[in-house]
Amino acid sequence: MVVVSVPAEVTVILLDIEGTTTPIAFVKDTLFPYIKENVKEYLQTHWDEEECQQDVSLLRKQVRTLLFHIPAAEEDAHLDGAVPIPMASGNAVDDLQRMIQAVVDNVYWQMSHDRKTTALKQLQGHMWKAAFAAGRMKAEFFADVVPAVRRWREAGMKVYIYSSGSVEAQKLLFGHSTEGDILELIDGHFDTKIGHKVESESYRKIADSIGCLTSNILFLTDVTLEASAAEEADVHVAVVVRPGNAGLTDDEKTYYNLITSFSELYLPST
Ligand SMILES: CSCCC(=O)C(=O)COP(=O)(O)O
Numbered sequence: 001m002v003v004v005s006v007p008a009e010v011t012v013i014l015l016d017i018e019g020t021t022t023p024i025a026f027v028k029d030t031l032f033p034y035i036k037e038n039v040k041e042y043l044q045t046h047w048d049e050e051e052c053q054q055d056v057s058l059l060r061k062q063v064r065t066l067l068f069h070i071p072a073a074e075e076d077a078h079l080d081g082a083v084p085i086p087m088a089s090g091n092a093v094d095d096l097q098r099m100i101q102a103v104v105d106n107v108y109w110q111m112s113h114d115r116k117t118t119a120l121k122q123l124q125g126h127m128w129k130a131a132f133a134a135g136r137m138k139a140e141f142f143a144d145v146v147p148a149v150r151r152w153r154e155a156g157m158k159v160y161i162y163s164s165g166s167v168e169a170q171k172l173l174f175g176h177s178t179e180g181d182i183l184e185l186i187d188g189h190f191d192t193k194i195g196h197k198v199e200s201e202s203y204r205k206i207a208d209s210i211g212c213l214t215s216n217i218l219f220l221t222d223v224t225l226e227a228s229a230a231e232e233a234d235v236h237v238a239v240v241v242r243p244g245n246a247g248l249t250d251d252e253k254t255y256y257n258l259i260t261s262f263s264e265l266y267l268p269s270t
């Protein structure tokens with residue numbers, strides 16, 4: 001077994017979810033299809049609720065920003081098929097169906113591009129809430145995750161999550177897992193409200209928020225663009241290789257510390 005030593009200055013382990021703690025297959029085959037299959041009915045049932053209206057407003061604002069403020073050079077790559085969400089205009093019944101269909105189309109479009117926007121993630125989190133609460137879904141974690149997190153905490157480490165999934169959705173996953181409610185193992189959560197995972201400034205803000213130096217953090221992720229952004233902020237990184245993850249280039253394999261299980265991390269204090 002390959003062992004990666006955790007530098008002595010590390011006091012915080014920051015974990016990505018999809019592809020790191022949790023199989024991509026669980027996200028792609030369970031979480032995301034649930035959204036696609038239920039979004040229309042969810043909107044029809046919850047439309048008048050404030051939470052749902054806030055989600056729709058955020059989606060509307062986000063697509064408007066995308067359509068009208070994005071630099072021209074990026075347009076082709078990002079805007080193909082983008083669906084604006086209309087405001088109500090007169091006939092209440094027609095308007096409602098038109099708006100709901102636009103939100104459904106917008107959600108499908110964003111999901112087909114695996115967009116990680118705060119607006120999409122917020123709506124998804126609210127939709128999963130009911131499914132987890134009713135016991136219709138349980139989150140999957142790789143077998144090495146929970147034992148390792150327990151060991152790290154016993155060794156005095158703090159453990160945080162940084163995922164594109166909303167904080168609310170993250171808490172649902174850890175609160176309703178096949179291992180039971182493991183939310184208490186996590187010291188705190190970050191999502192894209194602090195910034196995108198491919199931007200190094202996000203990692204500086206996370207360190208500030210935790211109250212540590214970026215060099216006190218070890219970030220574990222499956223995505224090398226995220227690892228590179230974190231490293232630029234002086235965060236230690238290891239790239240997690242799990243079944244079903246995207247492949248790495250030879251250069252990436254050489255450059256990064258790679259682990260296939262959290263048990264491959266060696267903490268000097270244990
Ligand atoms: C609470 S995570 C749900 C999965 C999800 O929506 C997602 O975007 C995961 O992205 P990650 O940053 O964890 O790779």
Ligand SMILES: [Mg+2]
Pocket residue numbers: 016017018019020221222223
């Ligand atoms: Mg990931």
